[in-house]
Amino acid sequence: MQLPVKIVFLQTLHRNPSHLPCYTPLFQFITSESGGGGRIGIGTGNSDASLLRQTRQLHCQLLLRGFDAKLIPSFLLSRIIAAYSSLQDLNSATLLFSSIKISVADTIVFNALIRGHARFGSPETTLQLFRAMHVNNIHPDHFTFPFILKSCISLQSLDLGRSVHSLCLILGLHRDLYVGTSVMDMYVKLGEIRSGQYLFDSISMKDVSSWNVLIAGYLSIGSCERASDLFDKMTVRNVVSWTAMISGLAQNGMADRAISLFHAMEEQGVRPNWITIVSVLPACGQIASLEHGKKIHRHATSLTLDGIPAVQIALLSMYGRCGSLIDARRCFDRVTSEEGMDRRDLVVCYNTMIAAYGWNGRGVDVESCFEEMIGRGLEPDAVTFVSLLSGLTHSGLVEQGYRYFKRMRSFYHVEPSMEHYSCVVDLLGRCGRLEEAKAIIDGMPMEAGASVWGALLGGCSSERNLAIGEIAAERLFEMEAYNSGNYVLLSNMYAEVGRFERVEELRRKLRENEILKNPGCSWMEVKGKCYLFTSCSPSPFVCESTLEKMLKKMKEAGYVADTRLCLHDVSEEEKEHSVIRHSEKLALAFGIMKCESRDKLRVTKNLRICVDCHNFSKLISQVYDREIVIRDVNRFHHFSQGSCSCHDYW
């Protein structure tokens, strides 16, 4: 409804305040204006708080004129309940509902309350209301079932979902477009993609949402090619179809495809909404594409989507993952300084900022940000502690981290989970406290998973503790036989001590089990273009003579290749030849050639940076007087004037 229409109604109401039909469109207007938690930002200047005030005023007017709930016709009653529900005031909605006799409540009144509980309340209460309908012989309709099916999804109950589907069939409601789509969605989200596909193939009433449900389903199980096929076959696509594909690709690690699709969507003239923006930003963070991230930020600003908390948090995370802490902090300050912010949003915002400091090796800021959060009276959650512990680990703040871990349950009321055990094993393991780390694993209240043993193996690898490393590796080979990373870590440890017969044995195991090693690669963005470097083949972007020239200059400055990690028992010369062609070194050579001297060289690598590349990068930052930022699979290294932000602890 447009604003002038509202004014016309208000004028009518002013002249004849007892004329009930005038109230209905007003409550409807309020419902349509509500932002579902203030996130949509329609832009007419009505905040949810002011809409709730208006709802209460209008409701009070009705009561003052003698219209209590029993005298209000059910259609208007359902509109008032809907208005309260959409503004998340479920108490008022429920109170109003309970002030009428349940036997006179009809389907539309129930539907209004069910909708509110399904969106903002609990699935249990939603289903209780559904049962109450049944007990009172009030028939559910095509408006009821989508919310009931949504509740089955929330409860992760396939059995319940199947029963509700049966009821739809009995009532003949399965042919309804909305009910049909919701049934499909229920099967797809509860792991029955084949049933979803079967329904999709068999139903005649299909619209863009039916396609979107199936596409999202395939993406959720990692079947990007089937999802792409469906997407390509669609004759009509809407913003949800595009967003589903973008987010699915990003979540399946196909960040570059996700970003390309976002641009393709824009070219087709489809306007992104805030969900599209928060779906594409993680893709920029994944590949550390600061240029794309900034471009999308500008775009979000031009669409006035940047004020939405979820967008700000996604931006903050993206900047953190792109190594731009100044921009990250700017987003953080904007969200946290706003009045009346939702506490949940604030917690997520702090979690993200803590993580961003952690990735960038700013341990002191990790701790102060956490303490600031506590000082504001916010309750940390499980994610906070993962960010906090790993953030302190990256900076070697072991005592602080260990103290927080020990106080998690007693002081902060957060139960340590597997993730937290992985973090604390990593924390202790990295600084050589491997016996303690192993003791923690032995005392865990749950069976240690691969993440925990992986953290221990990582610690053993840095500390060169083969005895415990072998124990961890054995467990990992049982648990995740096809993860090549574990074989590589153990191989490296054997190679370092010259036990090449064990290296060869592991290599044979990899071959026999057809396990593919994850080849190392690095990439770099220069003037909007992304360049990929691999160590296995000659680079099309860096010629041999450039590389030799750089190596000569570096050797003059004191560089000596650290070849301890070479897995082959070959000559030192051959080892040096291999080490100098590591992908991040090729990227750096390219960056020095192509980038302006004032520009930071930003390299991203898919694996952990090796000791030699770390030493080399430190020296190159000094010899060539360049600021270098390398993001490896775990964290950032900011190199400047011969030293690294990680202080050689990573």
Add this chain to the structure above:
DNA sequence: TTAGGGTTAG
């Protein structure tokens, strides 16, 4: 009334 969404380890 249905479909897409922000934070977390190695």
